[in-house]
Amino acid sequence: MTIKIAIAGARGRMGTAAVQAINEASDMELVAILDYKYEGMYLHGSDVTDTPGGVPIYETLESLTADTLPDVLLELTNPDAVYKNMHDALTYGIRPVVGTSGLSLKSISQLAELADEKRIGGIIAPNFSIGAVLMMKFSAMAARYLNDVEIIEMHHDQKIDAPSGTAMKTAEMIMDVREPHCQGHPGEKETEEGARGADIDGMKIHSVRLPGFLAHQQVLLGAPGEMLTIRHDSFDRKCFMPGVLLAIREVMKKESLIYGLENIIE
Ligand code: NAP
Numbered sequence: 001m002t003i004k005i006a007i008a009g010a011r012g013r014m015g016t017a018a019v020q021a022i023n024e025a026s027d028m029e030l031v032a033i034l035d036y037k038y039e040g041m042y043l044h045g046s047d048v049t050d051t052p053g054g055v056p057i058y059e060t061l062e063s064l065t066a067d068t069l070p071d072v073l074l075e076l077t078n079p080d081a082v083y084k085n086m087h088d089a090l091t092y093g094i095r096p097v098v099g100t101s102g103l104s105l106k107s108i109s110q111l112a113e114l115a116d117e118k119r120i121g122g123i124i125a126p127n128f129s130i131g132a133v134l135m136m137k138f139s140a141m142a143a144r145y146l147n148d149v150e151i152i153e154m155h156h157d158q159k160i161d162a163p164s165g166t167a168m169k170t171a172e173m174i175m176d177v178r179e180p181h182c183q184g185h186p187g188e189k190e191t192e193e194g195a196r197g198a199d200i201d202g203m204k205i206h207s208v209r210l211p212g213f214l215a216h217q218q219v220l221l222g223a224p225g226e227m228l229t230i231r232h233d234s235f236d237r238k239c240f241m242p243g244v245l246l247a248i249r250e251v252m253k254k255e256s257l258i259y260g261l262e263n264i265i266e
Contacts, residue, residue, distance in 0.1 A: 001027070002027060002028065002029050003027060003028045003029070003071050003072060003248060003249070003252060004029050004031045004068070004069070004070045004071045004072070005022055005028055005029065005030050005031065005070055005071070005072045005073075005074055005248065006030075006031060006032040006033065006034055006064060006068075006070040006072070006073050006074070006094070007019065007022075007030065007033055007034070007073075007074045007076065008033075008034040008035070008073060008074070008075050008076065008077050008081070008085050009075065009076035009077040009078075009081075009100070010033045010035070010043055010055075010076075011035070011043070011046065011048065012076060012077070013237060014076040014099060014237060014240065015076045016046045017237040017238065017240065017241060018074055018076060018241065018244055019043070019045075019046070019055075021241040021244060021245060022074075022245075022248075025245055027249070028245070028248065030055050031055070031068050031070050032055060032056055032057075032058060032064050032067070032068050032070060033055050033056065033057040033058070034057075034058055034059075034060075034061060034064055034073065034085065035057050035058070035059060036059060036081070037059065038057045038059075039057060039058060039059040039063065040056075040057070041056075041057050042054030042055060042056055042057060043055045043057060056068075060088075061073075061085075061088045061089065061092050061094070065092050065094075069092075069093075069094070070094055071094065071095060071252065072094065072095045072096070072097055072248050072251060072252070073085065073086075073089040073094045073095070073096050073097070074097050074098075074099075074244065074248065075089075075096055075097065075098040075099065075100050076099050076100060077100050078100060078102070078160060079100065079101065079102025079103075079160065079161050080102075081100075082098060082100040082102060082103055083103060083107050083111075086098055086103075086111055086122070087111065087114065089122075090111065090114045090115055090118055090120060090122065091114070091118075093118065093120060095120055095121045095122055095123075095251045095252065095254075096122045096123075096124075096251075097122070097123045097125070097244070097247045097248055097251050098122070098123065098124045098125065099125055099128055099240070099244070101126060101161055101164060101165030101166075102160075102161040102165070103124065103165075105172075108124060108257070108259055111124075111257055112256065112257040112259070115256055115257040116256055116257075119255050120255065121251045121252070121253070121254025121255055121256065121257070121258070122251060122254070122256075122257040122258070123247045123250065123251045123254070123257075123258045123261070123264070124257065124258070124259045124260070125243060125244075125247055125260065125261045126164075126165030126166050126168065126169040126260065127165065127166040127169070127215075127240075127243075127261065128240035128241070128242075128243030128244050128247065128261060129215075129232070129234050129239045129240055129243060130242060130243055130261075130265065131232050131234075131239065132166055132215075132217070132232045132234065133243070133260075133261045133262050133265055134232075135170075135217065135219070135230055135231070135232035136166070136169060136170045136173055136260075136262060137173070137262055138230050139170055139173070139174060139219040139221070139230050140170075140173040140174050140176065140177050142219075142221050142228055142230065143174040143177055143178050143221060144177045144178065145223075146221035146222065146223045146226075146227075146228055147178040147179075147181075147221075148183050148221070148222045148223065149171075149174055149178075149183075149203045149219060149220065149221050149222075150183075150197070150203065150204045150205075150206070150219075150220045150222075151163075151167050151170055151171060151203065151204070151205045151206070151217065151218070151219050151220070152205075152206045152208065152217070152218045152220070153166065153167040153205065153206070153207055153208070153215075153216070153217045154207075154208040154209075154210070154213045154215075154216040154217070155207070155208070155209055155213055155214070155215055155216070156209070156210070156211065156212075156213050156214055156215075157209045157210055157211050157213075159209060162207035162209070163198055163205045163207050164207065164215070164217070166215070166217055167205050167207070167217060168200070168205075169260055170217070170219060171200040171201065171203050171205060173260075173262070174203065175200070175201050175203075180201045180202050181202050182202050183202050183203065183204065184196070184204075214233075214234050214235060214236070214237070215233075215234040216231070216232065216233045216234065217231070217232055218230070218231045219231075243261055246261070246264065246265075247261065247264070250264045
């Protein structure tokens with residue numbers, strides 16, 4: 001069976017890599033683009049033109065579904081657009097596979113309820129890289145024993161949201177296995193606001209944004225007399241594509257919303 005896919009965010013950096021990966025997958029077909037502009041035009045590679053023959057572009061799922069009904073919407077846009085696109089996809093019976101960061105836990109739980117109601121699968125993957133998912137799993141495993149944790153995530157300077165979805169997901173996976181507690185000196189004071197980073201359940205998350213980085217994360221687990229550092233580096237967006245294709249194939253078998261690729265990788 002060929003899986004029919006629409007992409008939101010196809011002109012972006014992740015979207016461009018995903019278009020190429022899907023075009024190279026023999027069991028998938030890119031049938032439509034969801035955008036907020038260029039209705040009626042066509043995507044040819046990474047160029048938008050009015051020449052027919054490329055992938056048609058639509059500004060709403062209403063106009064898109066009037067022409068074609070994809071099985072999956074791959075969502076790679078930005079934190080402002082992702083909730084609506086995902087909500088609309090579930091409403092139209094299209095399985096969302098979402099890489100965009102910035103969805104709150106409350107939004108995820110509302111979307112999970114909608115997926116249950118519609119009995120339709122969806123996958124939210126804060127990180128599509130298999131190596132990064134293993135980094136998160138290893139961190140949660142280690143935090144059962146070394147449970148003072150700080151996370152340093154480093155991304156390119158065009159990333160809008162902070163902390164990254166991967167850092168938040170790592171913290172949530174650690175929260176599942178350790179008791180919440182205050183870390184550092186109980187009386188510590190910041191002489192410059194933000195110096196200690198964001199506080200998630202006692203864990204600190206520090207976000208670095210610099211040109212030159214793509215996506216990197218270190219999880220530091222400290223205990224008296226020792227420290228374990230677990231680090232993952234993404235050097236090229238190609239590292240996300242095996243996870244994108246895996247999520248698209250797996251979502252076809254699901255009837256609820258899965259949050260995190262670690263739930264489909266044994
Ligand atoms: P990007 O290069 O900025 O691409 C985003 C694209 O989405 C842009 O072309 C943008 O158009 C378009 N867009 C904005 N609003 C839209 C809407 N309402 N409908 C359709 N398209 C819309 O960003 P990126 O680096 O590709 O990253 C995209 C998202 O994926 C980010 O949230 C990023 O954090 C996340 N990400 C996830 C992973 C993962 O493994 N899960 C990995 C890397 C990145 P304009 O340029 O016209 O604004």
